Amino acid sequence: MAFSLGFHIIFAAIGMTMPFFMSAAHWLYLKRGDEDCLRLTKMWMKGVAILFAVGAVSGTVLSFELGLLWPGFMRHAGAIFGMPFSWEGTAFFLEAVAIGLFLYGWGRMNRWVHWATGLVVGLSGFASGVFVVAANAWMNAPAGFDWVDGQAINVDPVAAMFNRAWLHQSLHMQLAALQAVGFAVGGIHAVLWLRGRAPGLNLKAFKIAMTFGAAAAIAQPFAGHFAGQRVAELQPAKLAAMEGHFVTGTRAPLYIGGIPDVESRTMRWGVPLPGLLSFVAHDDFDAEVIGLDRFPEEDWPPVVVVHVAFQIMVAIGTVMAALGVLFFLFWRKGRFPRWFLWLLGGAIPLGMIAIEAGWVVTEVGRQPWIIYGIMRTEDSVTPVPGMVYHFWLFLVLYVSLALTTVWLLRRQIMAAQDERGRSSGGGAS
Amino acid sequence: MIDVLIFFIGASLLLYVLLGGSDYGAGIIELLPAGRLREKQKHVINEAMGPVWEANHMWLILIVVILFMGFPVIFTTLMVALHLPMLALLLGIVVRGAAFTFRHYDAIQDAGSQRVYTWLFGLSSLWTAVWLGIIAASLNRGIIDPEAAGIWEAYVAPWWGPYPLAVGVFVACIFVFLAGIYLIAETTDEGLARRFRRVAAVANCLVIASGGLVFAASLGERESLPAAFLESPARWGTVVLATLLFVVLWASVARRRGWLTRVIAGGQVGLILAGWLLLYAPNAVTTAAGPLSFYEQAAPEATLRQLVLALLIGSAFIFPSLWFLLRVFKMGRPER
Numbered sequence: 001m002a003f004s005l006g007f008h009i010i011f012a013a014i015g016m017t018m019p020f021f022m023s024a025a026h027w028l029y030l031k032r033g034d035e036d037c038l039r040l041t042k043m044w045m046k047g048v049a050i051l052f053a054v055g056a057v058s059g060t061v062l063s064f065e066l067g068l069l070w071p072g073f074m075r076h077a078g079a080i081f082g083m084p085f086s087w088e089g090t091a092f093f094l095e096a097v098a099i100g101l102f103l104y105g106w107g108r109m110n111r112w113v114h115w116a117t118g119l120v121v122g123l124s125g126f127a128s129g130v131f132v133v134a135a136n137a138w139m140n141a142p143a144g145f146d147w148v149d150g151q152a153i154n155v156d157p158v159a160a161m162f163n164r165a166w167l168h169q170s171l172h173m174q175l176a177a178l179q180a181v182g183f184a185v186g187g188i189h190a191v192l193w194l195r196g197r198a199p200g201l202n203l204k205a206f207k208i209a210m211t212f213g214a215a216a217a218i219a220q221p222f223a224g225h226f227a228g229q230r231v232a233e234l235q236p237a238k239l240a241a242m243e244g245h246f247v248t249g250t251r252a253p254l255y256i257g258g259i260p261d262v263e264s265r266t267m268r269w270g271v272p273l274p275g276l277l278s279f280v281a282h283d284d285f286d287a288e289v290i291g292l293d294r295f296p297e298e299d300w301p302p303v304v305v306v307h308v309a310f311q312i313m314v315a316i317g318t319v320m321a322a323l324g325v326l327f328f329l330f331w332r333k334g335r336f337p338r339w340f341l342w343l344l345g346g347a348i349p350l351g352m353i354a355i356e357a358g359w360v361v362t363e364v365g366r367q368p369w370i371i372y373g374i375m376r377t378e379d380s381v382t383p384v385p386g387m388v389y390h391f392w393l394f395l396v397l398y399v400s401l402a403l404t405t406v407w408l409l410r411r412q413i414m415a416a417q418d419e420r421g422r423s424s425g426g427g428a429s
Numbered sequence: 430m431i432d433v434l435i436f437f438i439g440a441s442l443l444l445y446v447l448l449g450g451s452d453y454g455a456g457i458i459e460l461l462p463a464g465r466l467r468e469k470q471k472h473v474i475n476e477a478m479g480p481v482w483e484a485n486h487m488w489l490i491l492i493v494v495i496l497f498m499g500f501p502v503i504f505t506t507l508m509v510a511l512h513l514p515m516l517a518l519l520l521g522i523v524v525r526g527a528a529f530t531f532r533h534y535d536a537i538q539d540a541g542s543q544r545v546y547t548w549l550f551g552l553s554s555l556w557t558a559v560w561l562g563i564i565a566a567s568l569n570r571g572i573i574d575p576e577a578a579g580i581w582e583a584y585v586a587p588w589w590g591p592y593p594l595a596v597g598v599f600v601a602c603i604f605v606f607l608a609g610i611y612l613i614a615e616t617t618d619e620g621l622a623r624r625f626r627r628v629a630a631v632a633n634c635l636v637i638a639s640g641g642l643v644f645a646a647s648l649g650e651r652e653s654l655p656a657a658f659l660e661s662p663a664r665w666g667t668v669v670l671a672t673l674l675f676v677v678l679w680a681s682v683a684r685r686r687g688w689l690t691r692v693i694a695g696g697q698v699g700l701i702l703a704g705w706l707l708l709y710a711p712n713a714v715t716t717a718a719g720p721l722s723f724y725e726q727a728a729p730e731a732t733l734r735q736l737v738l739a740l741l742i743g744s745a746f747i748f749p750s751l752w753f754l755l756r757v758f759k760m761g762r763p764e765r
Binding site for chain 2: 046049050052053054056057058059060061063064066067068071072074075076077078079080082083085086087088089090092093094096097098099100101103104105108109155156157158382390393397401404408411412414415
């Protein structure tokens with residue numbers, strides 16, 4: 001399941017942001033009649049088609065896996081946090097219809113209606129993302145029921161959906177998707193431009209994708225700060241593990257780097273910035289920050305994993321925000337220096353790594369709970385034996401799917417670079 | 430509330446079998462030898478399925494979502510006892526969707542990779558159809574036992590045996606039949622249309638034969654189908670009516686009434702589905718300890734209310750957009 005999710009999160013992130021790039025290019029074409037933008041729209045459209053299909057089937061697997069792997073969890077949780085899923089299903093359905101209309105609708109309807117169907121693909125995909133993250137947020141901040149003697153009573157699915165974590169998690173995740181995909185797509189086109197391939201096309205692609213990516217990257221630190229404060233309030237153990245904060249205290253230091261040593265309860269090789277953790281968590285340099293010592297050790301998440309993953313995420317986020325600012329500066333000056341474009345080429349995978357790291361923080365940081373403070377992960381897992389095989393089956397399946405997808409997208413991009421490239425793709429072209 | 434949900438489950442099931450089913454059937458048809466019509470057939474199937482297959486697939490997801498939000502106990506019981514067939518089903522769904530999309534959108538359409546995609550698409554369509562049937566057959570055999578200790582009793586016995594397999598074959602035949610009927614009016618090529626008519630005719634015979642096989646195989650079950658069907662006229666009536674409609678269907682095919690033919694075939698499959706549901710309603714699953722009824726295993730009222738609300742509002746968006754999809758791609762084709 002963890003693996004399926006780790007895979008799905010990347011595909012979903014690309015699947016819910018690419019349609020926006022596509023719509024932007026399509027809009028530019030319709031407004032200005034720019035042929036490059038038309039080719040760009042069609043190229044991205046094919047990417048969206050492939051990714052949506054893979055995202056849709058891996059999403060199907062996930063909806064089943066909830067029950068296949070976590071029956072103990074679903075038996076209680078299904079009725080409580082199913083609501084975002086029912087909305088997600090609706091949004092997903094709409095997206096599937098819209099994508100059919102957009103992909104095959106060239107020349108078959110009013111062109112602005114056609115453009116709008118492309119936008120609906122993006123909007124409904126984005127809504128799906130918000131709903132799914134809201135469901136995950138409920139696991140971090142359970143709400144909408146009373147837990148009495150191992151049974152949930154007084155179920156209120158609306159309160160469960162709009163739990164205390166849904167807003168910050170959704171905001172953080174949606175920005176992350178825009179930023180990661182914007183940088184990845186922008187970076188790829190930057191490199192292609194540097195290599196002198198179809199310069200007009202690649203420069204426009206680069207600008208469109210990076211506009212989304214850079215804007216999101218600049219907004220992200222603020223969203224991240226908001227998320228950090230909510231976590232400090234809702235899940236102090238997670239925050240403590242993220243920061244390697246063992247002992248409760250005022251004027252708590254924020255560490256840059258470092259490996260937490262669980263045995264001696266200290267942070268090794270980290271650079272402490274006194275009082276900054278207190279400020280980040282509570283807007284006050286002297287505030288008290290709860291440390292891991294307030295929790296029994298069996299309730300600790302794996303501190304090292306969470307801390308390292310968190311550091312990776314923050315480091316990447318900082319670099320990306322800086323690159324985002326540079327992007328807008330250079331754009332205003334009218335040209336992008338080559339070193340900057342190469343740098344962005346190097347940043348292609350960064351956002352994806354940060355998404356996976358952030359996901360590790362939120363999931364591993366919640367352990368040993370599956371529903372925070374209510375149900376432990378070990379009590380929810382399926383009794384079916386031989387889950388190792390399940391794991392390997394899906395590992396092999398997903399790795400081959402991922403490799404095929406990357407290979408196909410590569411072929412797509414290469415074909416589009418060729419000015420007189422064979423424009424294949426059956427009915428779409 | 431529960432009745433509304435049962436209605437949604439039934440409707441989604443019907444639409445999934447009809448729409449999704451013909452997509453699976455199209456994949457199976459591509460496995461059959463086609464000679465020089467192969468490329469043309471591939472093109473027609475791409476065009477016919479491309480815009481709609483993802484929407485068609487959503488009906489299954491809708492059923493899963495309704496089950497796990499509205500009837501979590503039924504959902505988890507199924508997912509534990511039928512873990513293995515569900516896995517097989519998922520494997521098929523993933524491979525099929527991926528192979529179909531990859532085939533269509535591969536930028537370089539060389540013969541080698543196209544052959545692999547087609548082969549994977551066809552094989553996984555057949556595989557998924559058979560497992561769908563196996564799962565459907567396993568729901569109410571009364572062998573599912575949440576208390577069972579042994580691996581065999583708990584995880585294999587519920588779906589093992591000739592009866593589920595026969596239902597699997599039956600479902601695959603129905604899907605091929607639906608696809609054949611559906612595709613006849615999707616092409617303007619006379620040779621290809623003739624081929625689809627022939628496929629539909631053979632599948633028609635196979636549906637009747639494998640239907641007989643299902644009845645025969647069920648004699649070894651705790652409750653045999655012939656006995657169960659004869660209990661009420663509504664039950665056997667649906668089966669008889671579905672069979673009789675074959676005559677009307679072929680009259681309509683002969684007159685080249687594309688849409689009428691589709692509606693009749695859809696009605697036949699709907700009748701079979703209804704007959705099957707009538708056998709067990711309102712029970713979703715029958716375990717060794719007794720049936721799990723939708724009425725007794727529902728989630729709390731507040732949850733059901735929200736679920737129904739989501740479904741109704743969702744329908745207000747989905748149905749108009751589906752209609753638009755249909756109008757853009759499926760209307761105004763030559764009748765055939």
